[in-house]
């Protein structure tokens with residue numbers, strides 16, 4: 001993987017404030033999902049603000065695709081086009097009187113033609129599931145809706161890297177799940193995603209790499225397994241171990257056989273507990289039905305559900321969710337959909353995943369990987385147009 005951003009010994013002190021960053025070093029590779037994890041005041045937001053030039057380090061270098069970043073207007077403009085930043089509080093970001101104008105702000109500033117502005121806004125709003133809100137004043141929207149508009153404003157500029165400061169803060173559980181789902185969707189479409197969070201439960205299953213911060217320093221970085229396994233470092237960062245990992249370690253201490261893969265989800269955990277029990281049994285599992293939202297007419301999903309005795313339905317991606325909404329299909333899962341459907345299959349129940357694009361492949365790969373690891377045979381039935 002090629003390195004897209006690199007931070008070398010970054011130091012920063014706020015004017016009349018503390019030394020917020022005390023020498024930060026790390027790399028971000030293209031296509032990674034990185035979580036900067038730390039307690040309040042660790043320096044996460046300050047660090048993120050460096051990534052698209054909103055703050056300039058007192059010393060140290062930031063390299064963007066190998067070149068040392070220079071803070072003149074031309075370079076800053078280019079960097080901000082390539083690195084989109086979504087603030088923790090959408091009110092900081094949303095400035096225009098209507099949703100359309102707000103999302104159009106970036107593309108207009110980048111000098112896009114009127115047609116390109118219109119199509120970028122349309123596409124971005126549809127991506128975040130906010131089509132139809134164009135004329136609404138942003139201050140009348142809910143917190144979750146504002147967050148989506150703020151995300152659309154950034155997506156409309158089509159950046160390579162997306163930086164989210166505390167993406168789920170102030171959102172209810174469903175809103176948080178939706179936002180994390182959107183982040184995954186962006187990642188699958190090829191974006192590099194960097195988030196900051198103090199929520200270890202969120203970072204542990206989501207990130208490819210975790211950067212653990214405390215007091216303006218990086219304590220450690222690595223895979224979520226490596227970082228969260230280091231109890232003393234996690235404790236010194238004033239954070240806790242993810243619950244699933246803690247449960248797993250307690251069971252290992254009580255004599256459960258250890259596993260090569262640490263449990264990242266309820267499914268992984270159930271699998272660990274069950275694996276010996278089911279090995280010899282001829283269990284018939286439930287099936288996972290898969291509908292490509294790009295390949296079915298509106299109205300036909302409900303029919304399919306009735307015909308196939310589906311017990312639970314999950315949707316991944318805004319198009320799938322929109323189709324479910326149009327057909328008034330109540331969704332059981334909107335986040336962690338594949339694992340939740342695998343759990344249903346273990347319970348001999350058939351489920352349905354509606355999705356599209358690159359996520360079709362992802363469902364197939366995840367189920368294949370689960371079958372290989374657990375020596376089971378959960379079947380995927382893909383909907384085919386007659």
Ligand SMILES: Nc1ncnc2c1ncn2[C@@H]1O[C@H](COP(=O)(O)OP(=O)(O)OP(=O)(O)O)[C@@H](O)[C@H]1O
Pocket residue numbers: 014015016017018019020038039040041042043044045046047198
């Ligand atoms: N604008 C500012 N002026 C002065 N000091 C600041 C400013 N913003 C942040 N700080 C200080 O810098 C340090 C790092 O803050 P930062 O917001 O980067 O931490 P954080 O890890 O993002 O925390 P949180 O999770 O609470 O958002 C803190 O001590 C904070 O008080």
